[in-house]
Amino acid sequence: MSVPISWYLMLAALLFAIGTVGALTRRNGISIFLSIELMLNAANLTLVAFSRQLGDHTGQLVVFFAMAVAAAEAAVGLALFIAVFRARHTIDVNRLNLMRW
Amino acid sequence: METLIFLIFAVLAVASSLVVVAHKSPVYATMSLVLTLFSVAVLFVLLGAPFLGALQILVYAGAIVVLFLFVIMLLNLQKSEERRLGPQLGVAMLGALIFVGMVGLVFWRSGAPALQRLTPELVSLKGLATALFADYLLPFEIVGLLLLVAVVGATVAARKAPEPGAESGLLPREDYVSGDEPRTDPLRSLPDPRRPDVAEPAYKPAAFKEAAK
Amino acid sequence: MNPDLTATLLKYAVMFGVFINVAPIMNWVERRACAYIQDRPGPNRVGPLGLFQPLADAVKFMFKEDVTPAAADKLLYLMAPVLALLPAFTTFVIIPFGPDITVGGRTIPLVVAPVDTGVLLFLALSSLAVYSLVLAGYASNNKFSLLGGIRASAQLISYELALTLSVLAVLLPVNSFRLSDIVAYQQAHVWNFIPQILGFFVFLVASFAETNRLPFDLPEAESELIAGFHTEYSAMRFAAFFQAEYTNMAALAALGVTLFFGGWSLPGVHLTGWLGAVVGLATLVAKIIVCMAVFVWVRWTFPRFRYDQLMRLGWKVLLPLSILNLILVAAMTLAGWL
Numbered sequence: 001m002s003v004p005i006s007w008y009l010m011l012a013a014l015l016f017a018i019g020t021v022g023a024l025t026r027r028n029g030i031s032i033f034l035s036i037e038l039m040l041n042a043a044n045l046t047l048v049a050f051s052r053q054l055g056d057h058t059g060q061l062v063v064f065f066a067m068a069v070a071a072a073e074a075a076v077g078l079a080l081f082i083a084v085f086r087a088r089h090t091i092d093v094n095r096l097n098l099m100r101w
Numbered sequence: 102m103e104t105l106i107f108l109i110f111a112v113l114a115v116a117s118s119l120v121v122v123a124h125k126s127p128v129y130a131t132m133s134l135v136l137t138l139f140s141v142a143v144l145f146v147l148l149g150a151p152f153l154g155a156l157q158i159l160v161y162a163g164a165i166v167v168l169f170l171f172v173i174m175l176l177n178l179q180k181s182e183e184r185r186l187g188p189q190l191g192v193a194m195l196g197a198l199i200f201v202g203m204v205g206l207v208f209w210r211s212g213a214p215a216l217q218r219l220t221p222e223l224v225s226l227k228g229l230a231t232a233l234f235a236d237y238l239l240p241f242e243i244v245g246l247l248l249l250v251a252v253v254g255a256t257v258a259a260r261k262a263p264e265p266g267a268e269s270g271l272l273p274r275e276d277y278v279s280g281d282e283p284r285t286d287p288l289r290s291l292p293d294p295r296r297p298d299v300a301e302p303a304y305k306p307a308a309f310k311e312a313a314k
Numbered sequence: 315m316n317p318d319l320t321a322t323l324l325k326y327a328v329m330f331g332v333f334i335n336v337a338p339i340m341n342w343v344e345r346r347a348c349a350y351i352q353d354r355p356g357p358n359r360v361g362p363l364g365l366f367q368p369l370a371d372a373v374k375f376m377f378k379e380d381v382t383p384a385a386a387d388k389l390l391y392l393m394a395p396v397l398a399l400l401p402a403f404t405t406f407v408i409i410p411f412g413p414d415i416t417v418g419g420r421t422i423p424l425v426v427a428p429v430d431t432g433v434l435l436f437l438a439l440s441s442l443a444v445y446s447l448v449l450a451g452y453a454s455n456n457k458f459s460l461l462g463g464i465r466a467s468a469q470l471i472s473y474e475l476a477l478t479l480s481v482l483a484v485l486l487p488v489n490s491f492r493l494s495d496i497v498a499y500q501q502a503h504v505w506n507f508i509p510q511i512l513g514f515f516v517f518l519v520a521s522f523a524e525t526n527r528l529p530f531d532l533p534e535a536e537s538e539l540i541a542g543f544h545t546e547y548s549a550m551r552f553a554a555f556f557q558a559e560y561t562n563m564a565a566l567a568a569l570g571v572t573l574f575f576g577g578w579s580l581p582g583v584h585l586t587g588w589l590g591a592v593v594g595l596a597t598l599v600a601k602i603i604v605c606m607a608v609f610v611w612v613r614w615t616f617p618r619f620r621y622d623q624l625m626r627l628g629w630k631v632l633l634p635l636s637i638l639n640l641i642l643v644a645a646m647t648l649a650g651w652l
Contacts, residue, residue: 017197022122072251163441
């Protein structure tokens with residue numbers, strides 16, 4: 001028996017929601033980053049599921065591009081964290097408020 | 102059989118993603134992210150995308166998350182001192198529940214259409230490659246350019262302000278880890294305008310403090 | 315029982331038997347060879363020529379006290395050796411070790427996991443090996459271990475790029491990720507190391523770095539970091555790291571042999587059936603042994619690189635070389651020379 005597509009989409013929604021909660025409530029820069037990766041993965045799962053359902057490669061290709069962009073994002077983001085940590089000794093986003101007032 | 106595999110890895114993915122979000126220690130969070138990524142990779146294979154499954158492990162688990170671990174260790178981030186904000190957490194949870202509830206409601210109303218049968222054409226690498234290099238060549242080139250820009254950007258962002266006489270500041274110096282006082286950096290002396298108490302040298306070998314307890 | 319499953323399990327058992335015995339045998343070879351290079355006898359007390367030394371070592375590992383540092387992160391500390399063994403004993407499933415054989419009317423390819431994504435799967439699994447080193451370094455709560463872990467993470471990521479690019483060049487003329495197709499291609503043409511000598515060189519150097527062998531053993535550089543990431547490990551947990559290191563070496567050697575030196579095939583020899591299978595396995599093992607001997611020889615010949623030299627070599631020499639190799643091979647493939 002095959003798994004219905006809605007199960008995959010439900011799982012993706014659940015992962016996405018968990019990631020969103022993490023990104024909104026965590027204050028440590030790295031943890032926020034991890035939560036965003038989680039959300040990206042949930043979106044990827046949806047795309048692959050639809051690619052299977054529609055019998056089309058496009059969904060898989062979008063996931064391929066999403067992975068490349070995620071890699072770029074991680075590299076730049078972590079480099080920024082290192083730079084921020086050098087300057088401010090913390091990556092707690094509540095304390096990085098130089099631009100807030 | 103397929104249902105069983107799906108259930109096992111779905112539960113694993115959800116459980117480990119909860120750990121990612123909830124665990125105080127960044128290292129544990131990162132390691133459970135690896136588990137989540139692995140579970141999702143298995144689901145990719147189950148959905149007939151073995152190439153993406155392998156790529157997920159190779160790129161995500163093998164490179165991106167290692168980079169996270171590297172930075173966590175380089176900055177010696179211990180259990181973060183963050184305070185979780187009550188109302189913020191409540192609102193976020195509420196939003197997440199509403200979102201999942203909405204999606205669930207849609208599927209509950211619409212029923213559960215079975216997945217299409219796997220066609221060998223969909224699984225084959227040939228079809229994927231043809232689509233990638235024929236229909237999506239321009240995005241592919243652009244992604245290549247994006248990666249190049251990211252490499253350059255990351256190098257510039259993470260490099261230290263070059264000191265006179267210093268050969269190169271490209272490599273992260275290990276003195277951040279070894280417990281020595283880092284070399285003086287003009288930005289370092291900037292106090293936080295709101296919290297003067299934070300200006301204390303935040304660089305603490307916390308691991309050894311704990312060990313001494 | 316399902317015949318396919320039985321066949322897979324049997325094939326895995328064969329490969330497991332080959333690869334698990336690598337560590338004790340290499341332990342002996344390594345110590346005798348280094349003694350020979352350094353003009354001293356080496357272990358020669360236990361058994362003829364010290365051949366039973368690995369057994370004695372194994373017994374010692376089993377009965378030694380297993381110490382967990384009080385300040386260690388217990389869970390991660392326990393997980394690290396397991397994580398080291400997992401990729402080591404899964405990567406070799408995609409290495410083909412003989413021609414297809416026919417048993418009871420069904421054709422069985424002599425590779426544990428005949429999957430489409432072959433080489434990619436190998437690279438994916440072996441890229442997980444870095445976690446064990448990083449976690450061991452972090453969980454030990456020891457500055458030398460931590461330094462070793464950080465070095466390991468940066469080093470393995472850097473050299474993985476060059477390694478992957480040099481592997482990709484091999485795939486170009488073959489049009490397949492399957493290692494059995496690559497072996498077939500080399501049987502039909504010439505061993506890949508001749509047209510792709512540059513790629514082979516990059517692969518060789520990168521695989522020294524990937525397996526943390528001298529001259530790139532920065533994560534465990536004993537003169538700087540005591541023993542690096544496994545400083546705090548003792549007894550069987552240390553043995554697990556040891557086993558994983560040698561198994562990884564053997565797996566990478568097997569990959570290199572398959573990509574560049576024809577794998578289980580011999581030029582001009584076309585045996586089929588059971589005889590072909592036995593000869594194929596023996597050929598593969600023999601080639602792996604030669605590769606491992608090169609690993610040992612290099613280890614005791616070259617001094618260790620400094621960390622910045624290591625990074626410079628990886629990013630400024632090997633990576634451009636591997637890209638150049640990729641372009642060359644692509645051009646040669648387009649021109650129809652390969």
